[in-house]
Amino acid sequence: MKNNQNGNNTPQYETSAPQTLITTPVMKLTTGRVYCRRTDIEKDFFRLEFPPWVNIIACTEKKELVLIRQYRYGTDRIELEIPGGAVNDVVEPPLAAGLRELLEETGYAGENARIIGKVSPNPAIQNNFCYTVLVENVQKVRRPALDEMEDIDVLLVPEDEAFACIEDGSIAHGLVLNALMFYALTRKKTAWQWGPADVLGAAPESTLS
Numbered sequence: 001m002k003n004n005q006n007g008n009n010t011p012q013y014e015t016s017a018p019q020t021l022i023t024t025p026v027m028k029l030t031t032g033r034v035y036c037r038r039t040d041i042e043k044d045f046f047r048l049e050f051p052p053w054v055n056i057i058a059c060t061e062k063k064e065l066v067l068i069r070q071y072r073y074g075t076d077r078i079e080l081e082i083p084g085g086a087v088n089d090v091v092e093p094p095l096a097a098g099l100r101e102l103l104e105e106t107g108y109a110g111e112n113a114r115i116i117g118k119v120s121p122n123p124a125i126q127n128n129f130c131y132t133v134l135v136e137n138v139q140k141v142r143r144p145a146l147d148e149m150e151d152i153d154v155l156l157v158p159e160d161e162a163f164a165c166i167e168d169g170s171i172a173h174g175l176v177l178n179a180l181m182f183y184a185l186t187r188k189k190t191a192w193q194w195g196p197a198d199v200l201g202a203a204p205e206s207t208l209s
Contacts, residue, residue, distance in 0.1 A: 012037055018047065026050070026086075046125065053121070053130040054098040055084040055179040058108055058138040065162045066108055066138060069153040080165060081176045098133030104145045106154045110138030117182030121175060132179040134186060 009015070014037070018030035028049040035042040058066035065082070072079045085101040087094055095115055103109055117132035146152060157165075165171040166180065 015045075021046075048126050050086070050126060050128040051089075052087040052094055052097075052128050053084065053175070054087065054094050054101060055082055055130060055132050055175055056098045056102045057082060057116070057132060057134045057179055057183045058102055058106070058110060059134070059136050059159070060139065060156065061137050063159045064156040065159055066102075066106055067155045067157050067162060068105060069155065070150065075172075079173055080170050081173050082179060084175070084179075094131040095133060098131065099135065102133075102135060102138075103142070105150070105152055107140050107142045107144045108135075108138045108154075109141045110135040112136045116186045117179065119175075119178055130175050130178075132182045134183065 014035040016033040018032040020028055020030050022029040030047050030049055031044055032047070033042055034045045056066075060066075068081055068083055069078050070081065071077070083102045083105045085097070085105070087097040088100075092100075095113060098115075099109070099113055113133060113135045115131050116134045118129050119132075120126070121128065121130050144152065144154070162171075163180065163184075166177060171177060171180075
């Protein structure tokens with residue numbers, strides 16, 4: 001890996017500039033050579049390049065969370081989630097994207113919107129980040145504006161029941177679970193502070209399965 005002008009270097013690794021193998025409407029598959037200095041071995045690596053993503057925790061004045069049900073091709077089933085989607089382009093801020101997705105998917109809007117977390121969904125094979133946007137005191141302001149392949153059910157769920165859905169497995173989407181963790185931390189309740197009385201056994205049983 002002599003000429004690495006467009007790649008990246010770390011103390012342990014040297015990488016070549018990525019080459020695009022496949023481009024789809026939702027992501028690109030790229031490849032590049034990676035050299036490990038410890039072993040003196042070089043191999044091809046592969047990366048899925050996605051735009052930034054956003055997930056939205058939308059909370060009403062009554063401490064209800066806006067959840068959605070929609071079909072996911074990856075799992076081939078209906079998933080219980082929160083609103084979310086992709087940032088449209090490099091100039092759309094994640095916060096604006098979150099507000100747009102919330103309005104489009106549910107028809108809800110609110111106030112005091114802010115980013116409360118940011119994670120890398122899978123750093124082994126992906127390059128993007130997922131942002132969690134919190135919007136408070138939301139209310140329905142219009143009909144949803146769904147994409148041509150979307151069919152979404154919108155639910156208002158009490159906060160404690162939404163967290164009960166974690167324990168019973170009704171919510172299985174990893175990034176949704178991550179967003180709910182950020183929400184719990186924002187409310188100054190860590191996983192331990194939620195405790196048995198709130199989440200781990202004494203919370204109301206979910207009726208959303």
